[in-house]
Amino acid sequence: MNDKIADMVIRIKNAGDAGHETVVVPYSKLRFAIASLLLKNGYISSVMKKGKKVKRSMELGISYEEGKARVRGVKRISKLSARKYYGVGDIKPVKGGYGKLVLSTPKGILTGEEAKKEHVGGEALFQVW
Secondary structure (H helix, E strand, O other): OOHHHHHHHHHHHHHHHHOOEEEEEEEOOOHHHHHHHHOOOOEEEEEEEEHHHHHHHHEEEOOOOOEEOOOOEEEEOOOOOOOOOOOOHHOOOOOHEEEEEEEOOOOOEHHHHHHHHHHEEEHHHHHHH
Protein backbone atom coordinates (compact mmCIF):
# COMPACT_ATOMS: atom_id res chain seq x y z
CA MET A 1 0.00 0.00 0.00
CA ASN A 2 1.62 3.22 -1.18
CA ASP A 3 -1.03 5.95 -0.96
CA LYS A 4 -1.45 6.41 2.77
CA ILE A 5 -3.83 9.39 2.55
CA ALA A 6 -6.24 7.57 0.20
CA ASP A 7 -6.11 4.53 2.49
CA MET A 8 -7.07 6.65 5.50
CA VAL A 9 -10.01 8.49 3.92
CA ILE A 10 -11.38 5.32 2.32
CA ARG A 11 -11.17 3.53 5.70
CA ILE A 12 -13.22 6.36 7.25
CA LYS A 13 -15.82 6.21 4.45
CA ASN A 14 -16.07 2.40 4.54
CA ALA A 15 -16.38 2.31 8.35
CA GLY A 16 -19.23 4.82 8.13
CA ASP A 17 -20.97 2.81 5.40
CA ALA A 18 -20.66 -0.35 7.51
CA GLY A 19 -22.05 1.40 10.62
CA HIS A 20 -18.92 1.12 12.76
CA GLU A 21 -18.35 3.47 15.70
CA THR A 22 -14.56 3.77 15.23
CA VAL A 23 -11.81 2.95 12.76
CA VAL A 24 -8.09 2.44 13.43
CA VAL A 25 -5.50 3.89 11.03
CA PRO A 26 -1.70 3.98 11.29
CA TYR A 27 -0.30 7.21 12.76
CA SER A 28 1.77 9.84 10.95
CA LYS A 29 2.01 13.60 11.42
CA LEU A 30 0.29 14.21 8.07
CA ARG A 31 -2.54 11.79 8.84
CA PHE A 32 -2.98 13.35 12.29
CA ALA A 33 -3.19 16.84 10.72
CA ILE A 34 -5.82 15.60 8.25
CA ALA A 35 -7.77 13.86 11.04
CA SER A 36 -7.68 17.06 13.12
CA LEU A 37 -9.07 19.03 10.16
CA LEU A 38 -11.84 16.45 9.62
CA LEU A 39 -12.64 16.60 13.35
CA LYS A 40 -12.84 20.39 13.28
CA ASN A 41 -15.26 20.26 10.34
CA GLY A 42 -17.46 17.54 11.90
CA TYR A 43 -16.66 14.66 9.53
CA ILE A 44 -15.31 12.53 12.40
CA SER A 45 -16.26 12.70 16.07
CA SER A 46 -12.96 11.96 17.84
CA VAL A 47 -9.23 11.40 17.33
CA MET A 48 -7.16 9.37 19.81
CA LYS A 49 -3.50 8.42 19.48
CA LYS A 50 -2.65 4.89 20.60
CA GLY A 51 0.57 2.96 21.09
CA LYS A 52 4.20 4.04 21.19
CA LYS A 53 7.08 4.37 18.73
CA VAL A 54 6.73 2.02 15.75
CA LYS A 55 3.27 0.66 16.63
CA ARG A 56 1.52 4.02 16.87
CA SER A 57 -1.98 4.31 15.48
CA MET A 58 -5.00 6.57 15.69
CA GLU A 59 -8.53 5.62 16.59
CA LEU A 60 -11.02 7.83 14.76
CA GLY A 61 -14.65 8.08 15.87
CA ILE A 62 -17.10 8.03 12.96
CA SER A 63 -19.59 10.91 12.99
CA TYR A 64 -23.24 10.25 12.10
CA GLU A 65 -26.21 12.52 11.48
CA GLU A 66 -29.77 11.23 11.09
CA GLY A 67 -28.48 7.65 11.07
CA LYS A 68 -26.14 8.18 8.10
CA ALA A 69 -22.38 8.61 8.17
CA ARG A 70 -21.23 12.21 7.83
CA VAL A 71 -18.63 11.12 5.24
CA ARG A 72 -20.72 9.97 2.31
CA GLY A 73 -18.04 10.17 -0.37
CA VAL A 74 -14.40 11.00 -0.98
CA LYS A 75 -12.40 11.69 -4.12
CA ARG A 76 -8.61 11.61 -4.16
CA ILE A 77 -7.35 14.43 -6.39
CA SER A 78 -3.56 14.47 -6.13
CA LYS A 79 -2.16 10.99 -6.59
CA LEU A 80 1.34 9.60 -6.27
CA SER A 81 1.64 9.44 -10.06
CA ALA A 82 0.09 12.85 -10.79
CA ARG A 83 0.26 15.71 -8.31
CA LYS A 84 -2.34 18.47 -8.68
CA TYR A 85 -1.62 21.97 -7.41
CA TYR A 86 -4.30 24.63 -7.03
CA GLY A 87 -3.73 28.36 -6.90
CA VAL A 88 -6.12 30.57 -4.94
CA GLY A 89 -8.17 31.22 -8.11
CA ASP A 90 -8.54 27.49 -8.80
CA ILE A 91 -10.27 26.70 -5.48
CA LYS A 92 -13.99 26.11 -6.10
CA PRO A 93 -16.82 24.89 -3.82
CA VAL A 94 -17.26 21.11 -3.59
CA LYS A 95 -20.75 19.71 -4.26
CA GLY A 96 -22.31 23.19 -4.24
CA GLY A 97 -20.72 24.08 -0.90
CA TYR A 98 -21.83 20.85 0.79
CA GLY A 99 -18.38 19.24 0.75
CA LYS A 100 -14.81 20.32 1.51
CA LEU A 101 -11.61 20.43 -0.48
CA VAL A 102 -8.53 19.51 1.60
CA LEU A 103 -5.23 21.14 0.61
CA SER A 104 -1.65 20.84 1.77
CA THR A 105 -0.40 24.44 1.85
CA PRO A 106 2.66 26.26 3.19
CA LYS A 107 0.45 27.20 6.18
CA GLY A 108 -0.46 23.56 6.90
CA ILE A 109 -3.40 21.33 6.02
CA LEU A 110 -6.37 23.61 5.22
CA THR A 111 -9.83 23.40 3.68
CA GLY A 112 -10.51 25.26 0.45
CA GLU A 113 -12.34 28.06 2.28
CA GLU A 114 -9.53 28.52 4.81
CA ALA A 115 -6.92 28.56 2.02
CA LYS A 116 -8.86 31.28 0.19
CA LYS A 117 -9.03 33.38 3.39
CA GLU A 118 -5.29 32.90 3.98
CA HIS A 119 -4.70 33.63 0.26
CA VAL A 120 -2.56 30.51 -0.33
CA GLY A 121 -2.74 27.63 -2.79
CA GLY A 122 -1.19 24.20 -2.53
CA GLU A 123 -1.47 20.53 -3.36
CA ALA A 124 -5.10 19.39 -3.56
CA LEU A 125 -5.22 16.18 -1.52
CA PHE A 126 -8.89 15.11 -1.68
CA GLN A 127 -12.52 16.16 -1.60
CA VAL A 128 -14.92 14.94 1.08
CA TRP A 129 -18.72 15.27 1.22
